[in-house]
Amino acid sequence: MSPPPPDRLRPAGAVGLDRPSSPARVRASWQRSERYGVTPEEVVPVYVDGVPTDSLFYECGAEVVRGLHGTLAGEPVGFMLTDPQGLVLARWCDDETINRSLDRVHLAPGFYFGEQTAGTNGLGLALADRVPTLVRGPEHYVAPLRRYTCAAVPVLDPRTGGLVGSINLTTWSDASSELLLALAQAAAGNTAALMQVRAGGQLLRAAPRGEVFHVLTGRLVDGVADDPCVSPAWQTAVGAVRDAVTGGRLVAVVGEPGAGRTTATSLARRATGLRERVLVARPPEPAEVGEWLTLWTPELHAPDTCVVVAEVDTLPVWAAEQLAAEVAAVPTTTGAPGPLVLTGSSFTALPGPLAALVEAVVEVPALRDRPADVEPLARAFARQLRHRDVEFTARALRALAAHGWPGNVRELRAAVRAAAARTDLVDVAHLPPGVLSDGSRTLGRLEQLERDEIVRCLSRPGTTVVHAATELGLSRATLYRKIAQYRITV
Numbered sequence: 336m337s338p339p340p341p342d343r344l345r346p347a348g349a350v351g352l353d354r355p356s357s358p359a360r361v362r363a364s365w366q367r368s369e370r371y372g373v374t375p376e377e378v379v380p381v382y383v384d385g386v387p388t389d390s391l392f393y394e395c396g397a398e399v400v401r402g403l404h405g406t407l408a409g410e411p412v413g414f415m416l417t418d419p420q421g422l423v424l425a426r427w428c429d430d431e432t433i434n435r436s437l438d439r440v441h442l443a444p445g446f447y448f449g450e451q452t453a454g455t456n457g458l459g460l461a462l463a464d465r466v467p468t469l470v471r472g473p474e475h476y477v478a479p480l481r482r483y484t485c486a487a488v489p490v491l492d493p494r495t496g497g498l499v500g501s502i503n504l505t506t507w508s509d510a511s512s513e514l515l516l517a518l519a520q521a522a523a524g525n526t527a528a529l530m531q532v533r534a535g536g537q538l539l540r541a542a543p544r545g546e547v548f549h550v551l552t553g554r555l556v557d558g559v560a561d562d563p564c565v566s567p568a569w570q571t572a573v574g575a576v577r578d579a580v581t582g583g584r585l586v587a588v589v590g591e592p593g594a595g596r597t598t599a600t601s602l603a604r605r606a607t608g609l610r611e612r613v614l615v616a617r618p619p620e621p622a623e624v625g626e627w628l629t630l631w632t633p634e635l636h637a638p639d640t641c642v643v644v645a646e647v648d649t650l651p652v653w654a655a656e657q658l659a660a661e662v663a664a665v666p667t668t669t670g671a672p673g674p675l676v677l678t679g680s681s682f683t684a685l686p687g688p689l690a691a692l693v694e695a696v697v698e699v700p701a702l703r704d705r706p707a708d709v710e711p712l713a714r715a716f717a718r719q720l721r722h723r724d725v726e727f728t729a730r731a732l733r734a735l736a737a738h739g740w741p742g743n744v745r746e747l748r749a750a751v752r753a754a755a756a757r758t759d760l761v762d763v764a765h766l767p768p769g770v771l772s773d774g775s776r777t778l779g780r781l782e783q784l785e786r787d788e789i790v791r792c793l794s795r796p797g798t799t800v801v802h803a804a805t806e807l808g809l810s811r812a813t814l815y816r817k818i819a820q821y822r823i824t825v
Contacts, residue, residue, distance in 0.1 A: 360460065360464060360468075360653070361455060361460075361470070361474045363653050363656075364450060364454075364455040364459075364460050364463065364476070365454075365455050365476055367450055367463075367652065367656075368450055368454035368455050368476040371450065371451045371454075373450075373451070373452070373453070373454040373476060373477065374477070375454070375476055375477055375478055376477070376478060377477065377478075377479060378440045378441050378442075378448075378452070378453045378477050378479065378480065379452070380441040380446055381446060381447040381452050382441075382445050382446050382447075383422065383445055383447075384445065385445075386418075386422060386423075386424045386425075386444055386445055387418070387424070388424060388425075390499070391492075391530050391533060391534065392416075392490060392492070392499040392500050392526070392530065393416060393424055393425075393500075394533075395526050395529040395530045395533065396416045396490065396500065396502060396522075396526045397416060397425060398529065399502075399522050399525045399526045399529060400414045400415075400416060400425075400427060400502060400522055400526075401427060403518065403521075403522050404427040404428075404429075408429050409429050409430065410429075410430065410506075411428075411430040411432065411433045411506055411507060411510070412428065412430070412433070412504055412505070412506045412510075412515070413426055413427070413428040413433060413434070413437050413442070413503075413504070413505045413506070414426065414427040414428065414502075414503075414504055414522075415427075415442070415458070415502070415503040415504075415505070416500060416501075416502060416503075417448065417458050417462070417500050417501045417503060418499075418500045419462060419498045419499060419500055419501075420447065420449055420462075421447050421448045421449025421450075421452065421453075421458060421459055421462055421501075422445075422446075422447050422448075423442065423443060423444050423445065423446055423447075423448055424444060424500070425444055426442075426443055426444055433505075433506070433507070436482070437505065439479075440453075440477075440479050440480060441453075442505065449462060449463075450462075450463055450652075453476075453477060453480065454475070454476030454477045454480075455470060455474065455475055455476035455477075456470055456475055456476070456477075456480055456485055457469065457470040457484075457485025457486055457487040457503055457505070458485060458487040458501050458503040460487070461487035461488060461489050461501050461503070462487075462489060462498070462501055463651060463652040463653070464621060464651040464652065464653060465489050465498060465621040465649070465651050466489070466621045466622055466651070467486075467487070467488045467489075467516060467519070467520055467523075468485075468486070468487050468488075469484070469485070469486050469512055469515070469516045470484070470485050471484045471508060471512055472484060472508030472509075473508075481508065482507065482508055483505050483506065483507065483508055484505070484506055484507070484508045484510060484512045484515060485503060485504070485505045486503070486504045486505075486512065486515040486516040486518070486519040487501050487502065487503040487504070487519060488501060488502055488516075488519045488520050488522070488523035489501050489523070490502060490523050490526050490527055490530075491527065492530065493527050493528075493530055493531040493534065494530075494531075494534050495592065496649070497649075497680075498649075501523075502519055502522045502523045502526065503519065504518055504519045504522075544619055544620075545617065545618060545619025545620070545623055545624075545627045546615070546616065546617040547614060547615070547616045547617075547627070547630055547631045548614070548615055549612060549613070549614055549615075550601050550613040550614070550615060550643075562602055563708070563711035563712055563714070563715040564595075564705070564708040564711065564712065565707055565708060565711060566705035566706075566707040566708045568700045568704060568705045569595075569599070569699075569700065569705050569708055572588075572599055572697055572698065572699045572700065573599050573602050573603050573606070574603075575695075575697040576588055576599055576600055576602075576603035576676075576697050577602075577603040577604075577606045577607060579694070579695035579697065580603055580604060580607055580672045580673075580676070581607050581672065582695075583667070583672060583673060584673070584694035584695045585662075585673050585675060585676075585677070585692050585693055585694050585695070586600075586676055586677070586693070586694070586695040586696070586697060587676075587677045587678070587679060587682055587685060587690075587693045587695070587696050587697070588600050588676060588677070588678045588697050588698075588699060589678070589679055589680060589681050589682055589696060589697070589698050589699070590680070590698050590699035590700065590701065591680065591701045591743055592646075592680070592742075592743065592745070593702075593742050593743035593744050593745030593746060594699045594700065594701050594702060594743040594744060595699055595702075595743070595744050596645070596678040596699045597615055597643055597645055597678055598744075599697075599699050600643050600676045600678065601613055601615075601643070604641055604672075604676075607672065611639040611640060611641055612637075612639065612640045612641070613640075613641050613642075613643065614631060614634055614640065614641070614642045614643070615642075615643045615645060616631050616642055616643070616644050616645065617645045617646060618645075618646060618647075618649050618650055618654075621649075621650075621651050621654075624650065624651060624654045625654070628654060628657060628658065632658065632661045634674075635661055635662065635665050635674045635675060636665055636674075637674075640674060641672070641673075641674055641675070641676065642674060642675055642676075643675075643676045643677075643678065644658070644675065644676070644677050644678070645678045646678060646679060647677045647678065647679050647685055647686065647689055648679035648680050648681075648684035648685055648686070650686055650689075652686055652687075652688075655686030655687070655688045655689050656686075656688045658688075658689065659688035659689050659691070659692060662674075662675055662692060663692070677689060677693065682696045701740070701743055702740040702743045702744055702747065703739050703740050703743075706736055709735050709736050709740075709747065710727075710732055710735065710736065712744060712747055712748075712751075713727065713732075713735055713747060713751045714727070716747070716748045716751040716752060716755070717751050717752075717754075717755040717761070720751075720752050720755050720756065721755055725755045725759060725760075725761060726759065726760045726761070727760075727761045727762075728760065728761065728762045728763070730762060730763050731754075731761045731762050731763050731765070731766060734763050734766060734770060734771055735747070735750075735751075735766070735770065738770045738771075750766060750767050750770050753765075753767060754766055754767075762794070762796070763794040764791075764794040764795060764796070766794075768786060768787040768790040768791070771790050771793075771794070771823055785817070786817075786823070788807065789803070789807065789814070789817060789818065789823060790823060792806050792807060793818075793823065800814060800815065800818075
C-alpha cells in the first residue's frame, strides 16, 4: 500500500483540520481505513436491497440535486445523496462513461460507501469529520478510486442539528476540484434551507457554539435548586446512573435531546456524596472541535473532577478517537468513580472509539413518558425566573399535561418562562399556541398562522366556540374541523 504523495503529508499544523482537503485529515482517514481492514486493491461491495426514500432530507435533497444536475446536463459528474452511514440513496449522471465507471467501483444506489467500506473517499470523510471535504485522485485509499475527485458536504437537520446525510459530487481526477466543492456546498445549503421551510420555517436548535461550564454545588444544570421530578421513570434513571458511577463504570446516558440527560448525571454524581467538581462540555461546530478539546481534556487528569461530555454523537470520528485515547491514559482505581460520563441520543449513535469504552448505558425517558413531572417542573421554572411562586390555572395545567413536548424539558422551560414573564397567574392565553396543539404533524407557515389565530380566540376567558367562529368569520362546523385538524386542546 503506497502512502499519499509527500505534498499531501505536511505536518498536521500546516493546514487546519477544517480545510476541505487537509493532509492531516486525509492521513487520519488512511489510518482508520487500515484499522477497519479495508483492502487498498478494490472496493468490496456492501449492498442493501431497497433504500429509504421517505425522509424529508431525501425529498428536499433530491429536488435540489435534480435541479443542479439539470443545469450541468451532459457533464461527466455524478451527483449523489447518501444517508449518515454512507449508503448511497440516489445518483444522477448523464455521462455514460462515468456512469459505467462508477458502477464498477460500486458508487451507486444501494451500496455503502463510508470509510469502513471504501476507505478514504470524499463522502466517507465528510460524514466522519462532519465538514465539507474534497478528496483528490491520489488521496483515495483504494487504488481504483484514484481516477476520481470527490467533493462532499454533510447536511444537518435544521430542526435538531443531527446529521441526516451528505451530498456528493464525483468526477474525473483531472477536473476542476474547486468548482466541484463549491457546487456541493451550494446544494447542501439549499437542501438544509428547503428542509427548514418545509418543516414550518422555524429553527428549533441554534447552531452549537461549544461550551465548557461548571455545575455549581447544590444546583442542577437547569438552575433549579432541588430536583422537582417525582415520576418513577425519572427516579429510576437517576438511580441507575448513580449505581453505575458508584461502581466505577463509564456510563453513557442516552435519550432524546432536552430530556434531562445532563441533569440526571449531575444529580447522580451529587447523590454519591463525592466532593468533586462537575464540568459539562458540549461540542461546537466540527471545525472548532480541536480547540474545544484542548480547553478541557486536561481536566480528565485532575483529582476530584468529573467531566460530562454532552452530545458525543455529534463529534467527528477523529475527535472521538483523540478523546478515547485521553480517557485510556487516565489512571483509575478499581471501583472508584471515573472522570467521565457521556451523553448522546442512543448507544448505537455513539462514535465507535468511545462506545468501546462504555460499560453501562442508562436511558432517560422523554418528558411525554413521565407526565407527572410536567407540573412540578413548570412551577420550578416559573419560580426560577420570578424568584417567587407563580400560580397556574387549572386550564393551563391541563394544557401543559396534555402536550406531547417534542422538545422535552427544554421546550417546557422555554414555554413556562415566556408565560411567567407576562403574568402572575398563568392561563392558557399566556402559553405559546404550539402548546395547545398536538404538534405531531409539521405545519407550513400559513397553517401555523391559522392555528395561532384560532388558539388566540379560543384561549380568551369566557370565549366559546360560537364566539370564536363569529370572530374568525368561520362556520361552527369549519372551526370544529380545524380544531380537530390541528388537534387543538379546547
